[in-house]
Amino acid sequence: MKKEEEGEEEGRRKKREEEERRRKGRRKKKGKQRKKGKKRKKGKKGKKRKRKKRKKGKEGKKRKKRKKRKKRKKGKKRKNLVLLDDVAQFTHSSEFLLACWGPITSDDPLEMGADWLRRSQAAVDQSVRMTRFLSIFISICVVYCHSKPTDKKERVHHGEPLSNLKHDDSQNFDYDHEAFLGHDQAKTFEHLSPEESKRRLGIIVGKIDDNKDGYVTEEELKIWIKKAQQKYIFDNVQTQWNDFDTNNDGYIGWEEYKNVTYGSYLDSPQEDGDFNYGQMMQRDERRFRMADKNNDLYVNKEEFTAFLHPEEFSHMRDIVLQETIEDIDKDGDGYINLQEYIGDMYSPEKGEEEPDWVKSEREQFAEFRDKNNDGKMDRQETLDWILPEDYDHAEAEAKHLVHEADMDRDGKLTKEEILEKHEVFVGSQSRGCTGEVSVRWRSTVGPIRDCAVAC
Structure with a gap:
């Protein structure tokens, strides 16, 4: 009986195991079928997604390129508009x-x-x-821009006009104010009361009267006007003075100037490309000695001004001439021929058409520069070219001021005459429309007249 029961139990157990195996097999098949279906669905969707990604990728790259271009443009604009x-x-x-x-x-x-x-x-x-x-x-x-300039190099030292304003005394005396005081001082006087303006003018008259004889001559006025116009030169000298006067003794020695200017070259004398510092130092020393009137190798402010601006001083004309010839004379014969003359002003590029001003300069050289028609300029011809005897603006203005203020017509001015005609020399603050205003007018047939108009 026991054996039969055991056999039945084993049979039941085997059936259970088979049923479990069948169930597992069915589950596996269903799982595989489900996976295949999902893969098929995923495959279709994946292809669509990949296509979208590709499109987005292309569009993204284009967008990135556009952004980079915009950034570059913005960067350039920022740099250019700083x-x-x-x-x-x-x-x-x-x-x-x-x-x-x-x-x-x-x-x-x-x-x-x-x-x-x-x-x-x-x-x-x-x-x-x-x-x-x-x-x-x-x-x-x-x-x-790195473009090669076609404008000519200017070596001629012309006398500058005394003012950029129009000289028309029938309208105002603004030109005369700037000529007499300089641009900055003329602006200062415009904000002064008439009383203060006349007071300061009286002080200036004392400075103009160099020999203290009580009169201001045309020559003294001319010297004063030139000083007023050259104030920018003296300001430039003043800014450089402290850099070179290293021991603060009121003088600049050649050794001081040389050490400040060529100190690094003196420590390690090596040439730097196109710059020959040795020749430059020799050239500066020659000019320094010319500016140094007492030949002690020390210069005061006036002598230092002549060193920095030799074209403004008559005793420095020879040094300006010598330096100009050295710069232009390439063959070293001491003359400037036509080729050297044009070559100093203009360096043509390949295929470039010669500008009209170059053709004009060739004609100028032949007709006016080369006076003896030997094909080259000697020292005197070069001097006449770079330092011409131009119209003297300061002398003309001095004569004009004397003519305007000289009441007794003796050719010179007293302090009283200048103060009487103070509106010709200096300006002052406007009084508004509460009293009388001085008006300057010209009749159709008569001279310039002054009158007072109530406003």
């Missing part, structure tokens, strides 16, 4: 806006007029600063 941003800051500065648009708080016509003048001057100053900045910006752009 200076223009600074200019914009000038025009939008609080000082500029207040000068032009700030409220006027006073009802007094005198104060209103003075306030308006101050505001207009501030606006003009800002405009001048902006103009200077723009000129610097433009010059930087020109240098950045």
